[in-house]
Amino acid sequence: MRTQKSSLLTYSSFKAIRKLIFNRNSFLRKNGWLLSMSNSTPYDEIGDYLPWMNYGIIHLLKQRLNNQLELFEFGCGYSSLFYAKRVKSITSVEHNEKWYNTVRTMLPCNANVIYQSEDQDGKYARKITGMNKKYDIVIIDGIDRVNCVKQSIHHLQPSGVILLDDSDRAEYKEAFDYASEHGFRSLDFLGIKPTGYKEYLSSILYRDKNCLGI
Numbered sequence: 237m238r239t240q241k242s243s244l245l246t247y248s249s250f251k252a253i254r255k256l257i258f259n260r261n262s263f264l265r266k267n268g269w270l271l272s273m274s275n276s277t278p279y280d281e282i283g284d285y286l287p288w289m290n291y292g293i294i295h296l297l298k299q300r301l302n303n304q305l306e307l308f309e310f311g312c313g314y315s316s317l318f319y320a321k322r323v324k325s326i327t328s329v330e331h332n333e334k335w336y337n338t339v340r341t342m343l344p345c346n347a348n349v350i351y352q353s354e355d356q357d358g359k360y361a362r363k364i365t366g367m368n369k370k371y372d373i374v375i376i377d378g379i380d381r382v383n384c385v386k387q388s389i390h391h392l393q394p395s396g397v398i399l400l401d402d403s404d405r406a407e408y409k410e411a412f413d414y415a416s417e418h419g420f421r422s423l424d425f426l427g428i429k430p431t432g433y434k435e436y437l438s439s440i441l442y443r444d445k446n447c448l449g450i
Contacts, residue, residue: 278430287315290427311378403439
């Protein structure tokens with residue numbers, strides 16, 4: 237009986253996997269997950285770059301970003317290209333010099349990346365303060381994320397939001413507490429990422445009348 241059940245489970249699993257891979261309406265095909273896995277690069281279904289974030293938050297960003305928004309990003313990458321297509325301007329800061337040199341050659345004219353060596357509660361997290369402006373959206377997907385949240389809160393437009401990726405990490409609780417003390421609430425998005433196979437969490441820190449309409 238156990239062998240029979242095992243065989244049925246194996247056959248059912250094979251059928252499910254086949255549908256996910258070969259059905260043109262499969263989530264894995266329609267969102268570019270299979271293309272991303274085969275190339276080890278976050279792509280959508282037509283080969284355009286995506287942020288390496290879960291598909292729920294990507295869907296929201298596709299719907300809500302617009303060409304009136306100015307964005308600051310801690311940690312550049314393929315996401316920078318994704319944002320540049322959808323916002324007025326984007327400025328990124330990157331601590332990995334090799335990756336910085338790669339990405340800066342790929343950016344369009346409305347995007348800029350700044351190199352800043354790695355540190356803790358220092359120049360990297362404070363790079364946003366040197367811009368002498370306030371942003372509509374700050375994406376935090378690099379290093380020293382708690383301090384990046386703390387600095388970013390003071391350089392947002394009144395309608396501004398912060399997106400913190402991989403926000404389920406215990407060490408980020410301090411960032412959430414700090415944001416809450418400054419009047420922010422949080423909204424979580426959970427799901428798999430392009431090239432990923434497990435669940436990842438991203439959170440938006442927001443206030444009333446924010447630029448994403450949350």
